[in-house]
Amino acid sequence: MIDRRQLNKLAFGSLLALTGAWALAQPAAYPVRPVKLVVPFPPGTGTDTSARVVAQYLQTALGQPFVVDNKPGAGGSIGAMEVVRAAPDGYTLLFSSNSALSSNVALLKTMPYDPAKDLAPVAGVGITTLALLVRADYPPKNIQEFIAYVRQRPGKISAGYGSSSAQVPISMLNKAAGLDILSVLYKGIPLAVNDVLGGSLDFAFADIGNATAQVSGGKMRALAVVSEKRNPLVPDWPALAELFPGFDISGWVAVAGPVGLPANVVDTLNKAITAAIATPDMEQKLATLGFAPMPLSPAQLKNFAGTEIVKWNQLAKDANIERQ
Numbered sequence: 142m143i144d145r146r147q148l149n150k151l152a153f154g155s156l157l158a159l160t161g162a163w164a165l166a167q168p169a170a171y172p173v174r175p176v177k178l179v180v181p182f183p184p185g186t187g188t189d190t191s192a193r194v195v196a197q198y199l200q201t202a203l204g205q206p207f208v209v210d211n212k213p214g215a216g217g218s219i220g221a222m223e224v225v226r227a228a229p230d231g232y233t234l235l236f237s238s239n240s241a242l243s244s245n246v247a248l249l250k251t252m253p254y255d256p257a258k259d260l261a262p263v264a265g266v267g268i269t270t271l272a273l274l275v276r277a278d279y280p281p282k283n284i285q286e287f288i289a290y291v292r293q294r295p296g297k298i299s300a301g302y303g304s305s306s307a308q309v310p311i312s313m314l315n316k317a318a319g320l321d322i323l324s325v326l327y328k329g330i331p332l333a334v335n336d337v338l339g340g341s342l343d344f345a346f347a348d349i350g351n352a353t354a355q356v357s358g359g360k361m362r363a364l365a366v367v368s369e370k371r372n373p374l375v376p377d378w379p380a381l382a383e384l385f386p387g388f389d390i391s392g393w394v395a396v397a398g399p400v401g402l403p404a405n406v407v408d409t410l411n412k413a414i415t416a417a418i419a420t421p422d423m424e425q426k427l428a429t430l431g432f433a434p435m436p437l438s439p440a441q442l443k444n445f446a447g448t449e450i451v452k453w454n455q456l457a458k459d460a461n462i463e464r465q
Contacts, residue, residue, distance in 0.1 A: 171231055171406050175206040178236045178396075181220025183213045183329035186303065187348030187430060191267055191394050192236040194426045198417040203409070209236070213328045216305035217241030218253055225259045229401030231410070235260065239393050243449035244306035247457040250464040257447060260397040263407055264414040265437030265445070267427050268393040270368040271310060272352035272378060274361050275344045276337060284365045284379055287344075288318050295321035301333025301345040302326060305465070306453065310346050310367045310381075310390055312460035317385040326465075337361070348392065349374060349431025374428060390456070393435055393449075395442055407439055 180192045196207035212220035221241040227233035281287035291298045300311045300322050311324045327333040336342035355361040366372050369382045369389040381388040417423050418434040
């Protein structure tokens, strides 16, 4: 026969078991330690500078450091693979442009990962475009003069690009205007911009954030933007589509993580990032870097990246680009 003391012990043990099971069923608090934001491009790129702005906000909002870690190379694949291989706990995330999240699929011969299957979408951040940059003393003074100048020098004009997707406008310009421009790959657009300034490169397609900094400093001139319409941030810069209808390429940045991220981690990050880019202060900071806010839920980002892969495959095909 079981006495009262034994019954109390049994009841207490059952209570502990139930409490433990309930605790295990609850999502762990996040974040409780520093979070690494892997940027697959060098410091100074539009992806890097926007990541640092977002990281600062997340640190304040979520109470833990968000540390930007630059891992450039292979068109963004090196940094992306670090995140793909990471533990799916939310402490290693990818902050990338469309290159590593969509366009590389159309532009690289071998991809060590599948962005649609090996990365978990977290949140959209911003959308931007590129500008065609030349030195301030470059002979052509506008885009019309530039086209004529390049056309008279087949095979002698060089252009630099810092990501696989930035190769596309060079090939599109070759095809649309009947040009023969040599394209040169760099680990990041700041390196290409430096060579344009040094005179070893004729021009580069750079994100608007880089472009406005160089133009305002008087060292370079922007001849056009790679978009359907003029960008409201730089309304005096003509759009290439004004000369060549359909010449429209947008870039974007977003956050993703390893597959298997807990739902509460994804939800916490998405809410914090979406709230960040909705604030006037953050919107102004992103605008200074050339980005307009692009708030997307994980499901929306997944669908958007999927349509972007299809788009970039078509762009690469139309521009006669062979996978590298």
